Amino acid sequence: MGVLTVPDLRNKKIDTLLTDYPFAETFLVNNGIDPEKFRDSSMEDYFRQLDPEHMEDHAIDPDHLLTQFADFVNQMLSFLGEDNKIVESITILPGHDKSGNPENFTEFVIRKNEIVSIVGPTGSGKSRLLGDIEWAAQNDTPTGRSILINKKTPDKKWRYSSSEKLVAQLSQNMNFVMDLSVFEFLELHAESRMITDRETVIKRIIKEANNLAGEKFDPDTPITALSGGQSRALMIADTAILSRSPIILIDEIENAGIDRKKALKLLLAEEKIVLMATHDPVLALMGNRRIVIKNGGIDKVIETTEEEKEILSEIEELDRKVQNMREKLRNGEKLTSE
Amino acid sequence: MNLVTVSGPPSVGKTSVILKTIVSLKERKLKVGVVKFDCLFTDDDILYEKAGVMVQKGLSGGLCPDHYFVSNIEEVTQWGLDNKFDILISESAGLCNRCSPYIKDIKAVCVIDNLSGIGTPKKIGPMLKSADIVIITKGDIVSQAEREVFASRVHSVNPGATILHVNGLTGQGSFELSTLLYDKDEDITTLKGKTLRFSMPAALCSYCLGETRIGESYQMGNVRKIDLGKREI
Structure with missing residues (x-):
């Protein structure tokens, strides 16, 4: 799959888009488009059926939305295509x-x-x-x-x-x-x-x-x-x-x-x-x-240093003791000196 | 001169982010000015003055704050040019979550915070969706997972934007933001002829003109009714 362009997005059926790019659903939903309702329509059909007043109210700008849609899909493709390049x-x-x-x-x-x-x-x-x-x-x-x-x-x-x-x-x-x-x-x-x-x-x-x-x-x-x-x-x-x-x-x-x-x-x-x-x-x-x-x-x-590592085991021992006491107090037990 | 418009809901930390960013801009020997737009009251201008930044404030009072913004931005730009700023930053609160005081070809920054809830990116209109840079604040008090989820929600409504995390208290991230704000090749001399990225909401009804009484007979002009379904009698 190559890079997705705005004209592709505009004219392909939403159903086809979702089959090719399942993650596109997130974008549609977050931008207020119900994918189920418009499965058989293209984005172009979707915009055409929108009432101008609705577009005004919801601040929908078709060209802007399509550009962003294409950006989203392309970014996701490159994101998913990367074989976990590990930072060594x-x-x-x-x-x-x-x-x-x-x-x-x-x-x-x-x-x-x-x-x-x-x-x-x-x-x-x-x-x-x-x-x-x-x-x-x-x-x-x-x-x-x-x-x-x-x-x-x-x-x-x-x-x-x-x-x-x-x-x-x-x-x-x-x-x-x-x-x-x-x-x-x-x-x-x-x-x-x-x-x-x-x-x-x-x-x-x-x-x-x-x-x-x-x-x-x-x-x-x-x-x-x-x-x-x-x-x-x-x-x-x-x-x-x-x-x-x-x-x-x-x-x-x-x-x-x-x-x-x-x-x-x-x-x-x-x-x-x-x-x-x-x-x-x-x-x-x-x-x-x-x-x-x-x-x-x-x-x-x-x-x-080695000396510090020894000190660490000492304080870790101390730390464990304190933790144990805490645990005992939590369980309603009494603390004893040994 | 560069012009940058910064907007975002109230109390997200716009002023703190801008102040921290100005520190980095000043280190580059850039002369910065700020204009603060608000509704009823602000004393953020004092904060800017304390930081040694030249500032103007505009209160919209009884007018729509974003309409007020767009009616004054050209004058403010001329003020910035008169004072020979390298960069002028306008700060305004988007109050109805739909407005977008962004201008085509002028850098637009939207500030939102991690505490506002994950549904928020979906609710904010052009202010978030058409911003060039989105700044997410208050990341120091929520979990890593919430930061990641929030950023991914922002990304899904504005994939083209650069998303940055900035901490308004410590300034973490503000240097990085400063590198994105100033472009030495950019030179604005006037905004005349430029257009808003998106139209502002229309409103012209009797209440815009001072009506206070409630009831259908007092409502005239651009009035719309809530749909409560069919009423059973």
């Missing part, structure tokens, strides 16, 4: 800090299945670094950094496409706002990603989320009724499995009600690159390397 690595090439001093590294490569922490005081430039990655900077942002994907200059699509963003974000302040059940919500997300076998994917997400959360929840629970831990767990499982973005940025995850180590494992198992902006030692030390940001620039890159 991203490379950061140095720029400069706020005072113009060059950054002190030659190149920084992050591969999939890797966790890298980002540390530095508030306002030091962590968001700008992420901004550079998300925008696939080419020496055209305030820091002068460049980003390579799979060691090559990235495709422009990473900047402008709405369905393909490089970075997905998970942060402390995020909440669910839709008034839907867990199942309905995941179905909606899967639909927007054009997933065909939704049922299986949804079941898997719920299973993984329950695996991360302290307390289990059902598919029919309204998402706004989930506890903090459950929401966090669902967000992580959903992002790991359904989000198309190859890079996940985690901006602090709260300790309560969620197994953070399992959460990171899940993200890595889904072949994600994980960036973590955090000063929580349990999380920050989980990365093999950490980027230190100072005055808007990357000041240095530190490899997690």
Whole structure:
């Protein structure tokens, strides 16, 4: 199938269009056209039968609508035609800090299945670094950094496409706002990603989320009724499995009600690159390397030392103890000193 | 001079997005001016002044805000030229969710937020559908999944637009937006002869002219009745 043109769209029967491009239904429905009612008509017939007053009321401009329809179909075709080109690595090439001093590294490569922490005081430039990655900077942002994907200059699509963003974000302040059940919500997300076998994917997400959360929840629970831990767990499982973005940025995850180590494992198992902006030692030390940001620039890159790894197991032990106590309190038990 | 029209429903964060974007434009040594259109009241002009941006405000009062916008945009453009701006940004709220104060060949930006609900992209008319750039705000407080679903809904009603996420509080995404707003080869000297991208809703009935009484005998001109089905007697 080649590129779809406006004249094709105008004269082909809607039924034929839907057979050739099943996803076109989304476009028609969202633009107020009932595909069932107009199966045997072409778009041209559809416009012809519209009352001019109706067109005026609903702000329908046939030529504009057809151009957009063609854009939509062609974008979807190229989106679906892409054989999951996996992002194997991203490379950061140095720029400069706020005072113009060059950054002190030659190149920084992050591969999939890797966790890298980002540390530095508030306002030091962590968001700008992420901004550079998300925008696939080419020496055209305030820091002068460049980003390579799979060691090559990235495709422009990473900047402008709405369905393909490089970075997905998970942060402390995020909440669910839709008034839907867990199942309905995941179905909606899967639909927007054009997933065909939704049922299986949804079941898997719920299973993984329950695996991360302290307390289990059902598919029919309204998402706004989930506890903090459950929401966090669902967000992580959903992002790991359904989000198309190859890079996940985690901006602090709260300790309560969620197994953070399992959460990171899940993200890595889904072949994600994980960036973590955090000063929580349990999380920050989980990365093999950490980027230190100072005055808007990357000041240095530190490899997690053996000593730090030992410290990590100590604090993890402590963390587990606290989690157990929390669990006991939740279950109405008493705490004992051993 | 470049002219950019920014519109979007009330309280989505238009002013915050514009202010953050101006910071990046100023770093490029561009002279920016703003005109704020609103209905009854705004003190956003103070925010712009505080940020050192030259600003004019226009309140439509008893008139349709978008009709007011289009009746004044040429004068405002001349004000911008007199002040030798590199870029003039007009900000206006679309109140009836149908209007579209966008002008052909003038860059049009629509701002909407993630909190407005996934049905919203379908409900907003030309303001969203015919924008060149769609900015989605308040992404920092909803889940990744909701952001993705919302963006895909926007995409399905306006596939031609560039969709960007901008955070009006932290400014994340505003630098990126600034790169899309200014084009050094563009030079507007007048809007005379240009046309709106879409006609504005017609209204000329007795209430437009000050009628306050309710009842059929007071309704004249362009009046339309709601269809409540056949009434059983």
